[in-house]
Amino acid sequence: MFLHGTSRQNERGHLEIGGVDVLTLAEKYGTPLYVYDVALIRERARKFQKAFQEAGLKAQVAYASKAFSSVAMIQLAGEEGLSLDVVSGGELFTAIQAGFPVERIHFHGNNKSPVELQMALQHQIGCIVLDNFHEIAITEQLCKRMEQTVNVLLRITPGVEAHTHDYITTGQEDSKFGFDLHNGQVEQAIEKVLQSPAFHLLGVHCHIGSQIFDTAGFVLAADKIFEKLTEWRETYSFVPKVLNLGGGFGIRYTEEDEPLPADFYVEKIIEAVKTNAEHFGFEIPEIWIEPGRSLVGDAGTTLYTIGSQKQVPGIRKYVAVDGGMNDNLRPALYEAKYEAAVANKLNTACDQTVSIAGKCCESGDMLIWDLEVPEVYDGDLLAVFCTGAYGYSMANNYNRIPRPAVVFVEDGEAQLVIQRETYEDIIKLDLPLKSKVK
Ligand SMILES: *Cc1c(COP(=O)(O)O)cnc(C)c1O
Numbered sequence: 001m002f003l004h005g006t007s008r009q010n011e012r013g014h015l016e017i018g019g020v021d022v023l024t025l026a027e028k029y030g031t032p033l034y035v036y037d038v039a040l041i042r043e044r045a046r047k048f049q050k051a052f053q054e055a056g057l058k059a060q061v062a063y064a065s066k067a068f069s070s071v072a073m074i075q076l077a078g079e080e081g082l083s084l085d086v087v088s089g090g091e092l093f094t095a096i097q098a099g100f101p102v103e104r105i106h107f108h109g110n111n112k113s114p115v116e117l118q119m120a121l122q123h124q125i126g127c128i129v130l131d132n133f134h135e136i137a138i139t140e141q142l143c144k145r146m147e148q149t150v151n152v153l154l155r156i157t158p159g160v161e162a163h164t165h166d167y168i169t170t171g172q173e174d175s176k177f178g179f180d181l182h183n184g185q186v187e188q189a190i191e192k193v194l195q196s197p198a199f200h201l202l203g204v205h206c207h208i209g210s211q212i213f214d215t216a217g218f219v220l221a222a223d224k225i226f227e228k229l230t231e232w233r234e235t236y237s238f239v240p241k242v243l244n245l246g247g248g249f250g251i252r253y254t255e256e257d258e259p260l261p262a263d264f265y266v267e268k269i270i271e272a273v274k275t276n277a278e279h280f281g282f283e284i285p286e287i288w289i290e291p292g293r294s295l296v297g298d299a300g301t302t303l304y305t306i307g308s309q310k311q312v313p314g315i316r317k318y319v320a321v322d323g324g325m326n327d328n329l330r331p332a333l334y335e336a337k338y339e340a341a342v343a344n345k346l347n348t349a350c351d352q353t354v355s356i357a358g359k360c361c362e363s364g365d366m367l368i369w370d371l372e373v374p375e376v377y378d379g380d381l382l383a384v385f386c387t388g389a390y391g392y393s394m395a396n397n398y399n400r401i402p403r404p405a406v407v408f409v410e411d412g413e414a415q416l417v418i419q420r421e422t423y424e425d426i427i428k429l430d431l432p433l434k435s436k437v438k
Contacts, residue, residue: 001341002252004298004385005040013347015301015383018409022303022343025414026381029405031305032323034392036417038076038410040299044262045080048291051266057287062106064247064292065091067389068300072408072417074098077295083126085290089116096123106288108155110177114138118146127151129205129244131178136192143198150198153205153244154189156181158224162209162217164250164257178206181228187235194236201238203285207246210293213259215268218245222269226276233282240285245269247290251297253386254337262294293389300388302327302404303343306380307359317354319373321382324358325365326401328387329394332364340371343383348374356382360399392418400426 003009010016014023017037025035045061052059062083065074069091075098077084083104086092095105105125109116110132117139120128130136130152143150155178161168179185186204193199204225208217222245232238250259269287277284304321311317330336340356342348350372358365367384376382395403402421407414 001346002255002339002385004252005037005043007037007301007385009346013345015341015343015346017301018414019412020409020414022301022383023381025407025409026303026305026343028414029407029416030420031303031381032321032327032404033303034327034387034404034406034418035301035303036073036296036388036406036408037299037301038408041076041296042080044291044295044299045077045082047262048266048289048295049081051263052270052287055267055270057270057284059286060104060288062104062288062290063295064290065095066393067292068296068391068393069094070392070406070418071098072415073296074100076408078104082295083288085292089113089119092116092119092123092125102126106153106290114142118142121146121148121150124148127153127202129153129155130189130193131155133189133192136189136196140196140198149200151200151202152193153203153242154179154186154193154201155205155207156186156225158206158208158221160206160208160217160221160224162212162214162248164211164213167208167212167214167217167220181224186228187232190232190236190238194238201240203240203242203244205244205246205288207290208248210248211250211257212248213250213257215260215265218265218269219272221245222272222276226280226282229282230280239282242288243273243285244288244290247292247294249291249294251294251386251389253297254339256337259294262291265289295389297389298386300386300391302384302387302391304382304384305378306342306376306382307378309354309376309378317352318357319354319376319382320357320359321367322359323401323404324360324367325362325396326358326360326398327395327404328367328384328391329396330390331367332362333394338368338384338386340368340382340384342373342376343381345374345376345380350374356384360401362398397421397426402426 060083063077064085157173157178356368405420406418
C-alpha cells in the first residue's frame with residue numbers, strides 16, 4: 001500500500017490523514033467523503049514555486065482550478081501565493097467569492113461567452129487567454145463598449161501532444177483549442193491583437209496534455225515556440241513578456257505510474273527556455289505554468305462505506321460502496337485506475353481479490369476492477385486514494401444522489417469545506433407541473 005503525504009497507519013491499524021483517524025471523519029461527516037491532506041497541497045505548491053525562485057526567475061504558478069474548485073480551496077491557493085486558472089464563469093465567480101487577488105486570475109476556454117468575458121473584464125482579472133478569432137472579436141467589442149483594455153495571451157497549439165510516457169508531434173494539430181502554430185493562424189491572430197487598442201499582448205500559451213511523466217514534450221514545445229518568436233520579432237517587433245507552458249504534470253495513481261518530482265519538471269522547463277532565449281538572443285521571459293492534478297490529486301482520498309456484496313461463482317466478487325461514478329467519474333469516463341485500502345483494517349492481511357462497484361444504475365459504474373482486500377463486511381470503510389483532482393469537480397447527481405461533503409485535514413484538525421448535499425438541494429431547482437388534467 002502506497003501512502004501519500006501525511007497519510008499513515010496508526011496504532012489502531014486505521015488510516016490517518018493530516019493527523020486525524022479517518023474513522024472519526026466518517027463518523028462525524030458521513031460517507032462518501034472527500035478528505036484533503038492540506039499539508040501535501042502546500043508542499044506541492046511550494047515546491048513548484050521554489051524551483052523558480054532558486055533559478056532567480058520571474059514566474060507564476062497558476063493552479064488550474066478545474067481540478068478542484070471551491071471557496072476554501074481557492075483561498076488556500078491564494079494563501080500559498082499561487083495564481084489561478086479559471087475556465088468558466090462559475091469558476092471565476094468562485095474565485096471572486098473567495099476573495100482571490102483578481103490580478104492573478106487567468107481566464108481560459110475555447111468558447112467563453114460574451115457574458116463570461118464581460119464578467120472577467122468587470123473584475124479586471126490578470127489576463128484572458130484568447131483562444132480563437134471569434135473570441136478576439138467579441139472581447140475587442142466588449143473592451144470598446146466598457147472603455148477598458150485587457151492583458152491577453154494567445155493560446156497556440158504547437159503540434160506537440162504529450163500523454164504519460166510519450167509525446168507525438170504533428171505538423172497540424174487536430175485540436176479544438178487555440179491557434180495552430182504551423183498554418184499561419186497564429187500570425188493572423190497576432191496581427192489582429194497587436195493592431196487593436198483593446199489588448200496588451202503579454203505573450204503566448206500552450207498546454208500539451210495531461211498526466212505527463214516526461215519532460216521531452218515541454219522542451220519540444222518551447223523549442224517550436226522560440227523558432228516562431230524569432231520570426232515574430234522580425235515581422236511584428238513583438239517580443240513576449242510571458243511564456244506559459246501549461247500544466248499536465250503526472251501523478252502516481254497506481255504502481256504503474258512513475259511521476260517526476262515537481263521541481264524536476266520546472267528545472268527542465270527553465271533549462272529549455274533559457275537555452276532557447278540565449279540561443280536566439282531574447283531576454284528570458286516570465287515563465288508561467290499551470291498545474292492542476294499535480295497540486296491536489298494525491299492530496300485527496302475518498303472514504304466510502306461498504307454495503308452489499310455479490311459472489312459470481314468462478315468469476316468474481318463484487319463489493320459495493322455507497323458512492324461511485326457520482327463522486328468519481330474518471331474510471332467510467334477514462335478507465336482510470338485507482339488504489340484503495342480498507343481503512344479500518346490496514347493491518348489485516350489481504351486474502352482475496354474483489355471488484356469495487358458503485359451504487360449507480362449503470363453496469364459501467366465500477367471504481368476498481370481488481371483489489372486485494374481482507375475479509376470485508378458491510379460497515380467497513382474503503383479509502384480510495386488519489387481522488388483529489390477531477391473528482392469533486394466532475395461529481396454529478398445521476399440517480400439523484402446528493403454530492404458528498406469535502407473536509408480539509410491538517411495538523412490533527414478537520415474542517416468542513418463543502419457541505420454534503422441534501423435531498424432538498426436535489427429538488428431545489430425543480431418546479432411543479434402545470435397540470436392540464438382536470
Ligand atoms: C486542464 C488544464 C491544465 C491543468 O492540467 P493538469 O493535467 O490538471 O495539470 C492546465 N492548463 C490548461 C489550459 C488546462 O486546460
